[in-house]
Amino acid sequence: MRNLTLLTDLYELTMMQGYFKTVNNRTVIFDAFHRNNPCGGGYAIACGLDQVIDYINNLHFTDDDIAYLSSLNLFDNDFLDYLKNFHFTGDIYAIPEGTLIFPREPIVKVIAPIIEAQLVETAILNIINHQSLIATKAARVCYAAKGDGIMEFGLRRAQGPDAGIYGARAAVIAGCVGTSNVLTGQMFDVPVKGTHAHSWIMSFPDEYTAFKTYADLYPNACILLVDTYDTLRSGVPNAIRVFKEMREAGIELKGYGIRLDSGDLAYFSKKARKMLDDAGFEDAIISASSDLDEYLIDSLKTQGAAITSWGVGTNLITAKDNPAFGGVYKLAAVMGDDGKFIPKIKLSENSEKITNPGNKTVYRVYDTDGMLKADLIALTDETYDENEPLLLFDPIETWKKTLLQPGEYTLREIIVPVFKNGECVYTTPPVMDIQKYCKHELATLWDESKRLINPQEVHVDLSKKLYDCKQELLNTYSTPHIH
Amino acid sequence: MRNLTLLTDLYELTMMQGYFKTVNNRTVIFDAFHRNNPCGGGYAIACGLDQVIDYINNLHFTDDDIAYLSSLNLFDNDFLDYLKNFHFTGDIYAIPEGTLIFPREPIVKVIAPIIEAQLVETAILNIINHQSLIATKAARVCYAAKGDGIMEFGLRRAQGPDAGIYGARAAVIAGCVGTSNVLTGQMFDVPVKGTHAHSWIMSFPDEYTAFKTYADLYPNACILLVDTYDTLRSGVPNAIRVFKEMREAGIELKGYGIRLDSGDLAYFSKKARKMLDDAGFEDAIISASSDLDEYLIDSLKTQGAAITSWGVGTNLITAKDNPAFGGVYKLAAVMGDDGKFIPKIKLSENSEKITNPGNKTVYRVYDTDGMLKADLIALTDETYDENEPLLLFDPIETWKKTLLQPGEYTLREIIVPVFKNGECVYTTPPVMDIQKYCKHELATLWDESKRLINPQEVHVDLSKKLYDCKQELLNTYSTPHIH
Numbered sequence: 029m030r031n032l033t034l035l036t037d038l039y040e041l042t043m044m045q046g047y048f049k050t051v052n053n054r055t056v057i058f059d060a061f062h063r064n065n066p067c068g069g070g071y072a073i074a075c076g077l078d079q080v081i082d083y084i085n086n087l088h089f090t091d092d093d094i095a096y097l098s099s100l101n102l103f104d105n106d107f108l109d110y111l112k113n114f115h116f117t118g119d120i121y122a123i124p125e126g127t128l129i130f131p132r133e134p135i136v137k138v139i140a141p142i143i144e145a146q147l148v149e150t151a152i153l154n155i156i157n158h159q160s161l162i163a164t165k166a167a168r169v170c171y172a173a174k175g176d177g178i179m180e181f182g183l184r185r186a187q188g189p190d191a192g193i194y195g196a197r198a199a200v201i202a203g204c205v206g207t208s209n210v211l212t213g214q215m216f217d218v219p220v221k222g223t224h225a226h227s228w229i230m231s232f233p234d235e236y237t238a239f240k241t242y243a244d245l246y247p248n249a250c251i252l253l254v255d256t257y258d259t260l261r262s263g264v265p266n267a268i269r270v271f272k273e274m275r276e277a278g279i280e281l282k283g284y285g286i287r288l289d290s291g292d293l294a295y296f297s298k299k300a301r302k303m304l305d306d307a308g309f310e311d312a313i314i315s316a317s318s319d320l321d322e323y324l325i326d327s328l329k330t331q332g333a334a335i336t337s338w339g340v341g342t343n344l345i346t347a348k349d350n351p352a353f354g355g356v357y358k359l360a361a362v363m364g365d366d367g368k369f370i371p372k373i374k375l376s377e378n379s380e381k382i383t384n385p386g387n388k389t390v391y392r393v394y395d396t397d398g399m400l401k402a403d404l405i406a407l408t409d410e411t412y413d414e415n416e417p418l419l420l421f422d423p424i425e426t427w428k429k430t431l432l433q434p435g436e437y438t439l440r441e442i443i444v445p446v447f448k449n450g451e452c453v454y455t456t457p458p459v460m461d462i463q464k465y466c467k468h469e470l471a472t473l474w475d476e477s478k479r480l481i482n483p484q485e486v487h488v489d490l491s492k493k494l495y496d497c498k499q500e501l502l503n504t505y506s507t508p509h510i511h
Numbered sequence: 512m513r514n515l516t517l518l519t520d521l522y523e524l525t526m527m528q529g530y531f532k533t534v535n536n537r538t539v540i541f542d543a544f545h546r547n548n549p550c551g552g553g554y555a556i557a558c559g560l561d562q563v564i565d566y567i568n569n570l571h572f573t574d575d576d577i578a579y580l581s582s583l584n585l586f587d588n589d590f591l592d593y594l595k596n597f598h599f600t601g602d603i604y605a606i607p608e609g610t611l612i613f614p615r616e617p618i619v620k621v622i623a624p625i626i627e628a629q630l631v632e633t634a635i636l637n638i639i640n641h642q643s644l645i646a647t648k649a650a651r652v653c654y655a656a657k658g659d660g661i662m663e664f665g666l667r668r669a670q671g672p673d674a675g676i677y678g679a680r681a682a683v684i685a686g687c688v689g690t691s692n693v694l695t696g697q698m699f700d701v702p703v704k705g706t707h708a709h710s711w712i713m714s715f716p717d718e719y720t721a722f723k724t725y726a727d728l729y730p731n732a733c734i735l736l737v738d739t740y741d742t743l744r745s746g747v748p749n750a751i752r753v754f755k756e757m758r759e760a761g762i763e764l765k766g767y768g769i770r771l772d773s774g775d776l777a778y779f780s781k782k783a784r785k786m787l788d789d790a791g792f793e794d795a796i797i798s799a800s801s802d803l804d805e806y807l808i809d810s811l812k813t814q815g816a817a818i819t820s821w822g823v824g825t826n827l828i829t830a831k832d833n834p835a836f837g838g839v840y841k842l843a844a845v846m847g848d849d850g851k852f853i854p855k856i857k858l859s860e861n862s863e864k865i866t867n868p869g870n871k872t873v874y875r876v877y878d879t880d881g882m883l884k885a886d887l888i889a890l891t892d893e894t895y896d897e898n899e900p901l902l903l904f905d906p907i908e909t910w911k912k913t914l915l916q917p918g919e920y921t922l923r924e925i926i927v928p929v930f931k932n933g934e935c936v937y938t939t940p941p942v943m944d945i946q947k948y949c950k951h952e953l954a955t956l957w958d959e960s961k962r963l964i965n966p967q968e969v970h971v972d973l974s975k976k977l978y979d980c981k982q983e984l985l986n987t988y989s990t991p992h993i994h
Contacts, residue, residue, distance in 0.1 A: 030513075035672055037664060037691040039705030046707070046728050052714060096697040102729075142714055149708075153667035154675055161670070181520060184636035185835045187644070187678065189518055190671030192637055208520035214579040222522030224529070225632075227842045230855050231535060231625055245529050246585075257858060257988065290859065342835045351834035352668045352825045359710045372713050375740060376773065505740065 029086050034093055036150040041097065045107045047143045055118075055363040056142045057387055059134035060152055062355045063380060066164045066347060067322075070483030071473060073167050073466060074123045074135050075198045076159030077446065078456040083151050084116050085452060116144055120447040123390065125456070126163075126201050126466030127442055128473060130403055130488045133390045134443065135160070135355065142362075149357045158191065161353035162198035162345065165322075167470060169340055170203035171478055172322040174329060176336050179221055181208035181317070182345025195345045201462045203470075204340075216459045223249065223287065229256040235263065239270045247274065250284040251315060254300070259291055264300045268307045275308075285313030287339070293318065294331040301334035313337050321348065322480055358383045373501040379424075385501055386494060392440045393418070393432070400472045401437060402430075406491035412439055423490040423498075512569045517576055519633040524580065528590045530626045538601075538846040539625045540870055542617035543635055545838045546863060549647045549830060550805075553966030554956060556650050556949060557606045557618050558681045559642030560929065561939040566634050568935060570599050599627055603930040606873065608939070609646075609684050609949030610925055611956060613886055613971045616873045617926065618643070618838065625845075632840045641674065644836035645681035645828065648805075650953060652823055653686035654961055655805035657812060659819050662704055664691035664800070665828025678828045684945045686953075687823075699942045706732065706770070712739040718746065722753045730757065733767040734798060737783070742774055747783045751790045758791075768796030770822070776801065777814040784817035796820050804831065805963055841866045856984040862907075868984055869977060875923045876901070876915070883955045884920060885913075889974035895922055906973040906981075 047053045065072045089097075089111045097103050097111070118140020129135055136152055138145045170178050180199040186192035196207035197216050206219035213220035224242055232238035235257055243250045252270065254263025267286050274281055286304070288296050293316050304312045316328075317339035325338060342348060360383065361369035371385030384405060391404040391412060402420055404412075412418070415434045422428040446454040457465070476484040490498070530536045548555045572580075572594045580586050580594070601623020606612055619635055621628045653661050663682040669675035679690035680699050689702035696703035707725055715721035718740055726733045735753065737746025750769050757764055769787070771779050776799050787795045799811075800822035808821060825831060843866065844852035854868030867888060874887040874895060885903055887895075895901070898917045905911040929937040940948070959967040973981070 030672075032672055032694070034694040034697055035666070035675065036693055037666060037705050038693050038696070038703045039691065039707050041693065042705060042729065043707050043711050046711065046725060047714070049728060050724055052724075054714070056714065058710070093697070097693075100696075100703065102732075142710075146708075146710065149710075150667050151672070154669055154672060157668055158671045158674070183518070183520060184633050184840075185640055185837070186637055187670040187829070187834065188641045188673035188676075189513075189515055189634070189637060190673035191641070192518065194671050208522065210519055210521050210524065210580075211515070211517040213521070213583075214517055214576070220521045220583065222520050222525060224522050224526050225629075226857055227541070227625075227629065227632075228526050228529065230842045230857065231530070231537070231539065231845060241533055241535075242529060245532060246525060249585075342837070346670070346829075346834040348834055351670065351829040351831055354668070354825070357667075359713045362714060374709055374713065 029082055031086055031088070031090060032083050032151055033087050033089055034096070035154070036147055040146050040149060042102060043146050044143045045103055047146070048107050048110060053141045053143045055140065056145050056359060057361040057369060058138045058145050058149065058357050059360045059383070059388065060136040060156055060355055060357045061132050061134050062129070062160070062353055063131050064354060065131065066161055066350045066353060067168060068481065069164065069168060070477035070479070070486060071164070072129045072160055073163035073202050074127045074129045074160055075125050075163035075201055076155040076194070077122050077125045077136070079155045079159070079194060080122070080136065080152055081446065081452055081454065081456065083155065084120065084148065084447060087114070087116050087148070089114055115450060116140065116148065116447070117450040118144055118447065119445070119449065121443045122446045123442050124444060126462040126469060128400070128469045129160070130486050132384060132488060133403060133405060134388055137388070137443065153355050153357050157353040157355045159194055159198040160355065161347045161351070162195040163202040165344055165347040166199040166202035166204055167466070168322040168480060169325065169344055172325040172329070172480060173338055176338055177205040178203065179206055179208065179337070179339045180204045180344060181222065181339050182341035183209045185342040186345045192345065197459060199344060200459055201466055203463065203467060218459050223251045224253060226253065226256045229253065236266045236269060239266050240273070243270045243274055247279050248283060250274070251287050251313065253289060254286045255288060255290045259288065259296050260299055260303070264303050268303060268309065271309055271312065272307065281309070281311070283313070285315060288314065288316045289318050293335065294328055294333040297334040298332070315339060317341065319343065326480060360384070360388065361386055371497050371501060373498065373505065375505055382502070384490065384494065384498060386497055388494065389441055389443045392442050393420070394438045394440070394472065396436065398472060399474060400486065402487040402489055404489050404491060405494060407494050407497070410491055410493055414439055419492070420487070420489045422487065423495060512565055514569055514571070514573060515566050515634055516570050516572055517579070518637070519630055523629050523632060525585060526629050527626045528586055530629070531590050531593060536624045536626045538623065539628050539842060540844040540852060541621045541628050541632065541840050542843050542866070542871065543619040543639055543838055543840045544615050544617050545612070545643070545836055546614050547837060548614065549644055549833045549836060550651060551964065552647065552651060553960035553962070553969060554647070555612045555643055556646035556685050557610045557612045557643055558608050558646035558684055559638040559677070560605050560608045560619070562638045562642070562677060563605070563619065563635055564929065564935055564937065564939065566638065567599050567603065567631065567930060570597070570631070572597055598933060599623065599631065599930070600933040601627055601930065602928070602932065604926045605929045606925050607927060609945040609952060611883070611952045612643070613969050615867060615971060616886060616888060617871055620871070620926065636838055636840050640836040640838045642677055642681040643838065644830045644834070645678040646685040648827055648830040649682040649685035649687055651805040651963060652808065652827055655808040655812070655963060656821055659821055660688040661686065662689055662691065662820070662822045663687045663827060664705065664822050665824035666692045668825040669828045675828065680942060682827060683942055684949055686946065686950060701942050706734045707736060709736065709739045712736065719749045719752060722749050723756070726753045726757055730762050731766060733757070734796065735769050736772060737769045738771060738773045742771065742779050743782055747786050751786065751792065754792050754795065755790065764792070764794070766796070768798060771797065771799045772801050776818065777811055777816040780817040781815070798822060800824065802826065809963060843867070843871065844869055854980050854984060856981065856988065858988055865985070867973065867977065867981060869980055871977065872924055872926045875925050876903070877921045877923070877955065879919065881955060882957060883969065885970040885972055887972050887974060888977060890977050890980070893974055893976055897922055902975070903970070903972045905970065906978055
C-alpha cells in the first residue's frame with residue numbers, strides 16, 4: 029500500500045504545528061461536502077471511500093518523511109518527534125460509495141483532535157472529489173445510453189495513472205459494464221474488455237488478413253474495427269467476408285460484430301446495420317467510440333443510430349465538461365471545555381457558501397413507492413420516528429413547507445460509521461456489489477432529476493433544530509469587525 | 512517503484528498475443544504526438560518523460576500479473592510463459608521535458624518489436640498526455656502573471672493522487688514558483704509553500720488571536736488569510752494590528768502580507784493595498800487565490816489589481832477548460848524482410864488526422880536572434896547543414912515557401928535518445944533545472960505565439976523527402992477498397 033501521508037498541503041502541517049505548540053488541539057468536526065452537482069446535473073454519486081480508508085489506515089510518517097520535513101526549516105524537533113508516532117485516533121462517518129448525494133450533505137465527516145483532522149483534509153478531498161466526479165459523469169453517460177452497455181476506455185487520456193485506475197473503478201460503480209484498464213480489472217475484480225486497434229490492422233498487409241487473423245485467434249470476442257481505411261467500402265465488407273467464412277467453417281458466432289471509431293456514427297451505423305442484416309448477421313453487434321459523451325449518445329439515440337454498445341474515453345475519464353467536483357472540507361464544530369461541541373459556521377457573501385454548523389447526519393426521505401422525496405440534514409442528537417408526522421421546509425425559502433403523515437414516508441439514515449477511535453469499523457463491498465447498489469439508488473430517483481439538462485432539483489432540507497442553530501450563529505457573526 | 516505493467520488497455524494484450532501467435536512480431540516505429548495545442552494556445556510543453564523512463568525500466572509481469580491474466584480465459588500458456596520473461600528491448604527517442612512542442616511532432620518515438628511497442632502505448636500516452644497538459648496550462652498561467660510568482664495548490668481538486676503529485680511537478684517545470692503539495696516537494700526537491708486555512712482562524716475565539724498566534728509561530732512567513740469574516744472591516748485591520756505589534760516588538764518583517772481568497776479581488780486588493788500602505792506596510796505582499804486561471808489573472812492585471820503573488824488551484828491542476836491533451840500513438844513504419852523500414856500511414860477523412868509516415872526526427876529552426884522561426888519534421892536518414900540554404904514549405908499550402916540562406920538560421924535537433932536496446936541512456940535533470948531550461952525555451956517564442964487568445968501559429972514544416980513519402984502513400988491508399 030502506498031504511503032500517502034505527505035500527500036497534503038504544506039499549510040496543513042504548519043497549522044498542525046501551530047495547534048501542537050499552542051496546545052489548541054481540541055476535538056473538532058469537519059464535513060466534506062460539495063456545493064454543486066457536476067455537469068449541471070440533478071445528483072452526484074458518492075465514491076472513493078475505499079481509498080480514503082486505505083489512506084487513513086496507512087497514515088504514518090516514515091523516517092524519510094520526518095527527515096524531509098526537518099529539511100524545510102519550518103518545524104521544531106518537538107513537533108517532529110510528535111509526528112514520529114502520529115496515527116489517526118478519531119472517528120469518521122461517511123455516505124457509502126454508490127449512494128446518491130446532493131449538495132451540502134456531509135459525504136465524509138471527521139471527528140478528531142484538530143491536529144489529526146486538519147492533516148487528512150487534502151487527501152480526503154483529493155480522493156472523494158475525483159472518484160465522485162467520475163462516478164457521477166459515468167452515471168450520466170449510462171443514463172443516456174438507456175440500457176446499452178457503456179465501456180470505459182479512457183486510460184490513455186486520464187490525468188495520470190491513478191486517474192485511470194480509480195476513474196475506471198468509479199465508472200464501473202456508476203454502471204459501466206467494464207473497462208479497458210487491465211490494472212483496474214486486477215485490483216478490483218471488475219470486467220475488462222477490448223479487442224484491437226488501428227495498429228493491428230496496419231501491421232498486416234491488408235485489412236482482410238488482419239480481420240481474418242483476429243477472428244481465428246478470438247472467435248468468441250470478434251469485434252472488428254472497421255474504419256482504418258474506409259468504413260463502408262472496405263471495413264464493413266471485409267468484416268462480413270470474415271463472418272461468412274466463420275459461419276461456413278461452422279464456428280458459432282456470438283458476441284461478434286464491428287466497432288465504428290470515426291465519421292458520422294448515425295449514418296455509418298445505419299448503413300452498416302443494413303449491410304450486416306442483408307448478409308444474414310442480424311445479431312452482429314455495432315459498437316461505437318469516438319469522442320462520445322452523454323450528450324452525443326443521447327443525440328445518436330434520438331437519431332436512431334443502430335448502435336447498442338458504446339466505448340467512452342476522454343470525456344468520461346476526465347469529466348471533460350466539468351473536470352472538478354469542487355468538494356470542500358469545512359469546520360462544523362469545536363469541542364468546548366465542557367466536552368460539548370460548539371457549532372461553527374463559515375460565513376460568505378454568497379449565501380450558498382455559508383456552511384451548516386454542528387454534528388450532523390443525513391436522512392433520506394422516501395415516498396410509499398420507495399422513490400426519493402427529499403433529504404433531511406439533521407443534528408445527530410435529534411431523533412426521528414416514522415410514526416410521527418415529519419415537517420420539511422426549504423432552508424432558504426422557509427415558507428415552502430410539506431407535512432408528511434405517518435405511513436406517507438419512510439426514512440433512511442445514509443451516513444454510516446467508518447472509523448471509531450482510529451479503528452476501521454466498515455468493510456467496503458466488492459465493486460460489482462457497489463455497482464448493483466448504485467443501480468438501485470439511481471432507480472429511486474425520478475427521471476426528472478436524472479435528465480441531462482435542467483433537471484428537477486432534489487430538496488435538501490434542514491431540520492428545525494439545525495436551521496435554528498444556523499440562524500443563531502448567523503446573527504452572532506453579523507458584526508464580525510467588533511471582535 | 513510502482514509496477515504499472517498492467518496499466519494498459521486489454522486490447523494491447525490481446526493484440527500482443529495475436530502478434531505472438533502469428534509470428535508477426537516485426538520491429539516497428541510508433542510516434543506519440545498531439546494534434547492541437549491545449550486551450551487554443553500557440554504551443555505546448557513536453558513533460559512526463561521521467562515517469563515514462565521509470566515505467567519502462569520497471570516493466571515486467573509478476574506472478575500475480577500472470578495469474579490474473581490467466582484467469583481472464585483469453586490467453587494461452589505459451590503466451591503467458593513468454594510474458595514471464597518479458598522486458599523492453601527496444602529504442603526510445605523523445606523530446607526532453609520542458610521543451611516547446613507543436614502539433615504532429617513526435618514527442619516520444621518507440622522503435623521495438625511490435626509486441627513490445629504495442630504494450631507500452633497506453634501508459635506512455637497516459638503519462639505524457641497528463642503532464643504535458645498541466646505543464647502547458649501552467650505556462651499559460653505564468654505568462655498571464657507577467658513575472659509575478661504563481662503557486663500551484665490544486666491538490667485537493669486534482670483527479671486522484673498522481674494527478675496532484677505529477678501535476679504539481681509539471682506546473683513547477685513550466686514556471687510555478689512552488690506547490691502546496693508536500694509529497695511532490697519530497698519526491699522532486701521543489702519548493703513547497705503555504706500558510707493557513709480558514710479553519711485555523713475558526714478554531715480560535717477570534718480572528719485577531721488566530722493571526723497573532725500564527726505570527727508568533729511563523730514570523731518569517733507571515734501571510735495572513737483575511738477573508739474569513741469580513742475582509743476590509745475585520746481581516747485587513749486585524750492583520751495590520753498584528754504587523755504593528757511585530758514591528759513594535761522589533762521583529763524584522765519580511766515575506767509577510769495577506770491573502771485574499773474570495774470577493775472582488777480587484778477592489779479588495781486595491782483597498783487593502785491602501786490600508787497597508789497607510790499603516791506603513793508598503794512591502795507587505797498581497798497574494799490572492801479563488802478560482803484563478805490565466806484569463807482571470809490577465810483581467811485582474813489589466814484592472815490594476817494590487818496583487819503580486821497568485822495561488823492557482825482547480826483550474827490549473829485539472830486544466831479545467833481543456834482537461835485532456837489528446838496525444839495519440841500511431842504506427843509510422845514496419846520493418847520489411849530486408850531490414851528496412853516500410854513507412855506506414857493512417858488515413859482519415861479529416862486531413863489533419865492523417866499521420867506522418869517513416870522514421871522521423873524534428874529540427875528547430877532559429878533566426879539569428881535565437882528566436883524560434885519554425886520546426887522541421889524530417890526523416891532520420893536526411894542530413895542538414897547550416898552552411899547550405901534551407902527551403903521550408905507549408906505541408907498543406909505547399910506554395911508557401913521560405914528559403915533561408917546560410918547565416919540566416921541555426922538548427923537544433925530536439926529529439927534525443929532515451930533507450931537503446933532496452934537500456935536507458937538518458938538522465939533526467941533535476942526538476943528545477945528543467946524549469947530553468949523551460950523558461951529559456953519560452954523565451955525563444957514570440958509573444959504573438961504565447962498570447963492567450965488567437966495566437967500566431969508556429970510553422971511545423973515537413974522535409975521535402977518526408978512530404979514526398981507521404982504523398983506517395985496517400986496515392987497508394989486512395990483506393991483502399993480493392994485491397
